[in-house]
Amino acid sequence: MTKQVHIIGGGLAGSEAAWQLANRGVKVRLSEMRGGGDSTPAHQGTGLAELVCSNSFRSDDDTSNAVGLLHHEMRRLGSLVMRAAAEAQVPAGSALAVDRDVFSAHVERALAQHPNVEIVRERIDALPADGMTIVATGPLTAAALAGSIGRATGADSLAFFDAIAPIVYRDSIDMDVCWIQSRWDKRTDASNEEGDYINCPMTRDQYLAFRQGLLDGEKTEFKEWEANTPYFEGCMPVEVMAARGKDTLRFGPMKPVGLDNPRDVTPEFPQGRWPYAVVQLRQDNKLGTLWNMVGFQTKLKHGAQVELFRTIPGLENAEFARLGGLHRNTFLNSPILLDRQLRLKSARHVRFAGQITGCEGYVESSAVGLMAGMMAAAELMGEDWTGPPRTTALGALLSHITGDAEAASYQPMNINFGLFPMPDEDVKKKLRKQAYTQRAKRDMAEWLGRQRLPEPA
Known part of the structure; x- marks a missing residue:
């Protein structure tokens, strides 16, 4: 083949996309600004696929863990990232951790030696007007290119503090304590029959103790390059709201009005009484397996979050x-802006891959780069590429990015079993994770058998 794909960004996603394309006979121009006089506040060197945070790819267990399953599927597709991780692996129990320098060097060497890859150290300041392109510039996309993306997508700005609320697995919520109801029982055409929110009631003492826990909990600090990036008033951290006054939360995300607790029925209040305060959870995916804590974006450290949020009635075993x-991030509202082939709907010669699409994590970023490379290769070959089934880790991740997530509340997400369709109802809860992985491996094998694209070398 003589056609070329331009990949912007030499991180994990861009490197993986380049590998998938090159091994299918497609010429690749891989543009990476580091090493050409530019860098980012987070990167330390100029190597491709540099790991800027942890050196861990998380669990490598593919029998009962979603990220381990994703490892398995990527290996089946000849992933360069997985190959480099195997060479650079260091002891980490059941996790897959790597020597950062060995890992990056392996990726760069493999791409630099490939006859179909040209690595160019250059900064790209605007989306190309034509020619097949994959943008994989990550959450710290340079300002000029971010501005170009913003103009193409209609976004005012793509650099902001990404306020993320916790997400809870639906089957870990105690519905003997909580109940489903919309405030004032208001419904829309899209409403569920019972209501749209799971409500966790609090007494006055529980609320005051919870508020104090928010004030006292250990917080994360902003990194130096984040210091001057403001967050939105509408995405205020819950502990900042708590500090504004004793009842601020009760007039904000924890207001109880219009919510009748059916567990608190009396002759005087046959429908139940309003609690003193309420934590609400809203459905986060179409499958109904994930529910987010409404208004609970926070700077609390993860350990402090788990400890405090499990004091909420009904979430004791969450x-x-x-x-x-809450951190600086750049990502697209992909369910609205991208089609099922990761192409920008307003400019279909441009695909996006990696964290800029709204996936979270090294492996997820690499996986989306892998799929973007396969998609681009198929398009150039005139093939009608159909993605992996949503019962697989790759398919679940792709479905989340391109349509399963609620666009109005779309946020970065790691791979997890909440993105998968539920297994058969008769599967016992303690065996459910194994059921997910067994089904995924079977469906992945069947999908691979139907592929017409040449396998990567």
């Missing part, structure tokens, strides 16, 4: 698909 956070 399992979290994601904990809250």
Whole structure:
């Protein structure tokens, strides 16, 4: 083949996309600004696929863990990132951790030696007007390119504090304590039959103790390069609201009005009474397996979040698909802006990959880069590429990014079983994770058998 794909960004996603394309005979121009006179506040060197935070790819257990399953599927597809991780692996129990320098060097060497890859140390300041392009510039996209993306997507700005609320697995919520109801029983055409919110009631003493826990809990500090990036008033950390006054939360995200607790029925109040305060959870995915804590974006450290949020009535045994956070991030509202092939709807010659699409984590970023590379190769070859089934880790991640997530509340997400369709109802809860992985491996094998694209070398 003589056609070329331009990849902007030499991180994990860009490197993986380049590998998938090059091994299928496609010429790749890989533009990376580091090493060409530019860098980011987070990177220390100029190597491709530099790991800027942890050196861990998390669990490598592919029998009962979602990220381990994603490792397995990427290996089946000839992932460069997984190959480099195997060479650079260091002891970490059941986790896959790597020597950062060995890992980055392996990725760069493999791409630099590939006859179909040209690595160019250059900064790209605008989306190309034509030619197939994959943008994989990550959460610290340079200002000029971020501005170009913003103009193309209609966004005012892509650099802001990303306020993330915790997400809870639905089956870990105690519905003997909580109940489902919309405030004032208001419904829309999209409403569930019972209501749209899970409500966790609090007494006055519980509320005051919870507020004090927010004030006293250990907080994360902003990094130096985040210091001057403001967050929005509408995304105020819950502990900042708590500090504004004793009842601020009760007139904000924890207001109880219009919510009748059916567990508190008396002759005087046959429908139940309003609690003193309420923590509400809203459905976060179409499958109904994940629910987010409304208004609970926070700077509390993860350990402090788990300890405090499990004091909320009904969440004593809560399992979290994601904990809250607040940090500078750049990502697209992908369910609105991208099609199922990760192409920008307003400029279909441009694909996005990696964290800028709203996935979170090294492995997830690499996986989306892998799929973007496969998609681009298929398009160039005139093939109608159909993604992996949503019962697989790759398919679940792709479905979340391109349509399963609620666009109005779309936030970065790690791979987790809450993104998968539920297994058969007769599967016991303690065996459910194994059921997810067994089904995924079976469906992945069947999907691979139907592929017409050449396998990567």
